[in-house]
Amino acid sequence: MKILHLDKNHPLLRNQLNALGFENDEDYSASKEEVMAKIHLYDGLIIRSRFKIDALFLEKTKGLKFIGRVGAGLENIDCEAAAKKGIALIAAPEGNRNAVGEHALGMLLALFNKLHEANHEVKTGKWLREKNRGVELDGKTVGLIGYGNMGKSFAKKLRGFDVDVLCFDIKENVSDENCRQVSLQELQEKSDVLSLHTPQTALTKRMINASFIAQMKKNFWLVNTARGSAVVTKDLVESLKSHKILGAALDVLEYEKSSFEQLFLEQVPEAFQYLINAKNVLLTPHVAGWTLESNEKLAQTIVHKIKEKFN
Numbered sequence: 001m002k003i004l005h006l007d008k009n010h011p012l013l014r015n016q017l018n019a020l021g022f023e024n025d026e027d028y029s030a031s032k033e034e035v036m037a038k039i040h041l042y043d044g045l046i047i048r049s050r051f052k053i054d055a056l057f058l059e060k061t062k063g064l065k066f067i068g069r070v071g072a073g074l075e076n077i078d079c080e081a082a083a084k085k086g087i088a089l090i091a092a093p094e095g096n097r098n099a100v101g102e103h104a105l106g107m108l109l110a111l112f113n114k115l116h117e118a119n120h121e122v123k124t125g126k127w128l129r130e131k132n133r134g135v136e137l138d139g140k141t142v143g144l145i146g147y148g149n150m151g152k153s154f155a156k157k158l159r160g161f162d163v164d165v166l167c168f169d170i171k172e173n174v175s176d177e178n179c180r181q182v183s184l185q186e187l188q189e190k191s192d193v194l195s196l197h198t199p200q201t202a203l204t205k206r207m208i209n210a211s212f213i214a215q216m217k218k219n220f221w222l223v224n225t226a227r228g229s230a231v232v233t234k235d236l237v238e239s240l241k242s243h244k245i246l247g248a249a250l251d252v253l254e255y256e257k258s259s260f261e262q263l264f265l266e267q268v269p270e271a272f273q274y275l276i277n278a279k280n281v282l283l284t285p286h287v288a289g290w291t292l293e294s295n296e297k298l299a300q301t302i303v304h305k306i307k308e309k310f311n
Contacts, residue, residue: 001065001310003044006035006051009070013046013299020303020311036060044310046070046302055081065310066090068302072097072149072289073227075200090305093149095298096289101153103288104195104225107249111221111282112137138162143191145207146226147174147181151197155179166190170203188215195223196230210235213244221247225288228252233271240278247280251288 003017005026014024022044027035032051039045040062047053048070058064058081065088067077072093082089110116113134121128140163144151147167155165155178165179168187175181182190194216198204208222209232222245224231233254239245255272268276275281289298 001043002041003046004035004039004042005046007046007048007070009046009048010295010299012296013070013303016300016303017306020307022306022311032057039064044068044306047076049076051076053077053082058082058085058087061085061087066306068092068306070095070298070302073199075227088309090302090309092298092301092305095301096291096294097149097153098297099291099294100150100197100225100288101157102291103251103284104154104223104249105157107225107251107282107284108193108195108221108223109137111223111247111249111280114279116282117279140164140192141166141190142193142195143167143187144179144195144197145169145187146197146199146204147171147179148197148199150226151195152176152178154195154197164190185215188212189217191216191220192218193221193223196226198226198230200227200229205229206232208232208236210238213239216244219244219246221245221249223249225251228254228256228286233269233275237271237274240274240280247282248275248278249282250275251284252286253283256286 002023002025005014005024006028008028017024036057039060043063043065045064046068053067053076055078058078067082067087068090069077070092072091074089074091077089079089114132118132138161142158142163142165144155144165144167147169151167158165159178166182166187167174167179168182168184204227207230213235231254236245236248240248253272255269275283
């Protein structure tokens with residue numbers, strides 16, 4: 001079987017597939033059109049998020065048996081078109097779930113304790129203790145939307161704190177020893193912290209909007225390590241201004257390109273300019289699942305799944 005790799009990943013991915021007898025080609029610079037012209041030659045495709053694998057792309061495939069996505073989500077692939085052609089889709093949420101859980105916790109604690117602001121002030125000669133008085137996580141209710149690999153990882157990290165962890169998920173019976181599943185209404189009534197752990201779907205796009213925020217009973221902190229499309233930035237900004245949202249920790253942004261490798265084009269949106277300047281907003285560049293360890297684990301997960309299915 002011949003596999004085409006379109007994005008650079010940990011070298012173990014290619015090396016172990018070679019050892020299993022697969023033939024591996026790499027092309028990290030060709031245009032989408034150039035790849036489409038030769039994709040009929042391949043049995044497998046390995047991608048991250050370089051470009052969208054849409055129905056037109058999939059029409060050019062002949063014997064493609066699988067697409068391996070070295071990451072958690074499959075939103076850059078037309079899953080319905082792939083299913084019609086009998087192409088197996090392989091993702092690796094197990095590979096970076098621990099990294100995402102740690103990052104979400106780190107961002108939340110940094111936000112509560114004003115670590116980013118205090119660090120900057122001390123480095124510029126300011127020693128403002130009262131201004132940087134923090135908030136404790138103990139005693140809070142943390143509400144998770146989405147309780148799959150990422151939500152479960154974050155809930156596990158919270159076990160060391162005296163917190164009540166709730167989750168809302170469209171799947172039933174997902175509760176475990178770390179989290180209690182509740183209705184969306186109960187989540188909105190009780191949460192002091194709202195953390196998103198959802199894939200990008202029609203249901204989750206623009207999910208956190210003015211209407212949703214208004215239904216939150218308490219003023220709350222928002223954490224998003226899922227997808228930027230889940231949050232309407234202008235509604236977030238208005239809620240930060242009114243203090244309905246007390247602070248936001250965002251690893252992902254509405255303005256990201258689908259490749260996740262770039263943010264926006266030429267003009268900085270007004271709402272994002274507010275986020276840049278806000279003292280109670282913490283931003284990272286879509287790196288929650290982007291650790292040295294997860295780089296290896298993601299690749300290893302893809303190898304295992306390809307081996308189980310095709311070797």
